[in-house]
Amino acid sequence: MPEKTSKGRRKNTSIEVVDAKQAVDLATAQTYSENVFLFVPNLIGYTRVILAGLSLHFMSYHPKYCTLLYVVSCLLDAVDGQAARALGQTSKFGAVLDMVTDRCTTSCLLCYLSSAYPNWAIFFQFLIALDFASHYMHMYSSLLTGSRSHKLVTSDVSRILSYYYNDSRVLFVMCAGNELFFVSLYLMKWTSTPIGLGGYLDTLTWPQLVACLSFLIFFGKNAINVVQLWKASKILVGVDLAERAAAREAAKKE
Numbered sequence: 001m002p003e004k005t006s007k008g009r010r011k012n013t014s015i016e017v018v019d020a021k022q023a024v025d026l027a028t029a030q031t032y033s034e035n036v037f038l039f040v041p042n043l044i045g046y047t048r049v050i051l052a053g054l055s056l057h058f059m060s061y062h063p064k065y066c067t068l069l070y071v072v073s074c075l076l077d078a079v080d081g082q083a084a085r086a087l088g089q090t091s092k093f094g095a096v097l098d099m100v101t102d103r104c105t106t107s108c109l110l111c112y113l114s115s116a117y118p119n120w121a122i123f124f125q126f127l128i129a130l131d132f133a134s135h136y137m138h139m140y141s142s143l144l145t146g147s148r149s150h151k152l153v154t155s156d157v158s159r160i161l162s163y164y165y166n167d168s169r170v171l172f173v174m175c176a177g178n179e180l181f182f183v184s185l186y187l188m189k190w191t192s193t194p195i196g197l198g199g200y201l202d203t204l205t206w207p208q209l210v211a212c213l214s215f216l217i218f219f220g221k222n223a224i225n226v227v228q229l230w231k232a233s234k235i236l237v238g239v240d241l242a243e244r245a246a247a248r249e250a251a252k253k254e
Contacts, residue, residue: 039091039094040087040089041083041089041091041094042094044076044079044083045094047073048073048077051069052070052101052108055068055070056108059109060112063187067183067187070183071183073105077098077101077175081098095149095150099150103135106128107132110127110182113186130226134226134228134229135225137229138229138232140236141235141236145235151165152165153165158231160224160227161224164224174220174221174224175221178214178217178218178221178222180214180217181214184207184208184210186207191205192205193205
């Protein structure tokens with residue numbers, strides 16, 4: 001267990017508060033040799049945004065181009081983190097850029113699926129809301145408790161989230177499988193030729209088969225989102241209670 005320096009704060013995860021004006025001045029005056037905006041992993045992040053935007057452009061009329069661009073954008077999500085660690089270019093800007101790109105890309109695809117499957121529109125809208133709410137509240141609760149990263153979750157806070165965030169293989173499989181399920185739903189609207197494998201699979205198209213195989217990962221990923229939302233809510237309430245108790249103690253001393 002990490003060494004504790006004071007109640008409710010961990011030595012290896014706490015961050016120093018930087019004044020906003022000072023941060024803006026530092027970002028404005030940064031040199032080319034130490035320009036965070038030009039870090040290699042952040043350049044990969046910009047590439048992901050461009051590829052995702054192009055995939056959205058082709059989404060309504062060219063499924064092959066759309067799928068290729070979307071998949072490459074998602075796969076680069078695993079590359080930027082590796083590049084950041086290998087080059088010593090990890091940054092808070094890059095972490096937030098990565099998360100925002102993930103959220104926006106998936107949400108845009110779900111918006112299209114809402115129009116492609118109107119009877120399921122409310123379900124896709126729920127998934128968008130759950131994804132944004134769980135990640136925003138988790139990020140905010142992490143910052144509020146002094147964590148250097150939203151991925152630094154210990155088992156005493158949540159064993160599920162600790163296993164999910166701290167094992168890169170689990171994180172990749174869950175995220176990739178979730179996106180694969182959504183892409184399969186997208187391709188199901190464009191593919192009608194059965195695989196013809198015989199038996200129960202005789203009438204299935206290959207996107208339908210992939211959707212069936214990735215469904216459990218999709219379900220697990222969104223169950224984790226629910227856990228993340230609930231744990232973040234409890235942390236925020238706990239912080240509220242601690243602050244209210246501290247305020248009462250301060251009022252008694254006055």
